[in-house]
Amino acid sequence: AQRVTQPEKLLSVFKGAPVELKCNYSYSGSPELFWYVQYSRQRLQLLLRHISRESIKGFTADLNKGETSFHLKKPFAQEEDSAMYYCALKGGSTLGRLYFGRGTQLTVWP
Amino acid sequence: SAVISQKPSRDICQRGTSLTIQCQVDSQVTMMFWYRQQPGQSLTLIATANQGSEATYESGFVIDKFPISRPNLTFSTLTVSNMSPEDSSIYLCSDRGRAETQYFGPGTRLLVL
Structure with a gap:
């Protein structure tokens, strides 16, 4: 069964520090992974998708099939x-x- | 990207009543989705609405409670029937646009007293 796990409910860092938001998944086939972001009082919006292999607002995410992660x-x-x-x-x-x-x-x- | 609007943006309802939420997309889309986001929780898919056929409901959601209409390729409605306080949630519609990317409406914030 498909499952997406984000182990951290809350994450705090100081300005200028590196940040990593963890995501692990379980899926038997070839998944497509996305990161969506919701700023305060705004709608949910797409940040990036692994297929595009792009950097948006300085964020990147690499699909690691061996570790089933998309941090x-x-x-x-x-x-x-x-x-x-x-x-x-x-x-x-x-x-x-x-x-x-x-x-x-x-x-x-x- | 598609522009999706929802009406109403928020409502406060009495238990036992029903509320119909409208979702309008500015371009024709094949599939529309209805999600629920309960307080402090993630998004859960309620159903997939296809034009010209009955909606497909996810486990735990039934048509009698959440009837859906999809009269054309740019519009859909979700009705929350016989509401109880447990239905208090944010309801979002979404479409599957080009490049398989989903875009979301602003959400309808529902409070049931």
């Missing part, structure tokens, strides 16, 4: 990065539905 990283956190981050998985057999982790609330202190 989100940023070398120097900014205060405006404070938000709720959700890791999500889309399985090929489920016609587009996403399976979400419980989310990690990131707080970046000045």
Whole structure:
């Protein structure tokens, strides 16, 4: 069964420090992994997807199939990065539905 | 990216009543999804709404409680029927746009007294 695990419910770092939000998944096939972000009082929006292999707002995430992980990283956190981050998985057999982790609330202190 | 709007943005309802949430997409999309986000929890898929066919419900959700309409490729409604306080939640609609990316509406915040 598909499952997405985000072990940290809360994560706090100081501005300028590196940040890593962990995400592990279980899926028998070839998954598509996403990171969604929800800033305060804003809608849920896509941050990045592993297929694109892109860096958005300084964030990167690499799919590690051996460790079944898709951790989100940023070398120097900014205060405006404070938000709720959700890791999500889309399985090929489920016609587009996403399976979400419980989310990690990131707080970046000045 | 698709622009998705939802109405109402929030509501306070009495138990036993029903509320219909509307979701409008600014472009034609094949599939629309309805999620629920209960306080402090992650998003849970309620059902997938396909145009021209009945919605597909996830385990734990039934049509009598959450009837869905999908009259065309840009619009869908979700009704929360016979509400109880446990239905207090944020309800989100989403579509599957190009490049298989899903976009989300702003959500409908529901409080049932």
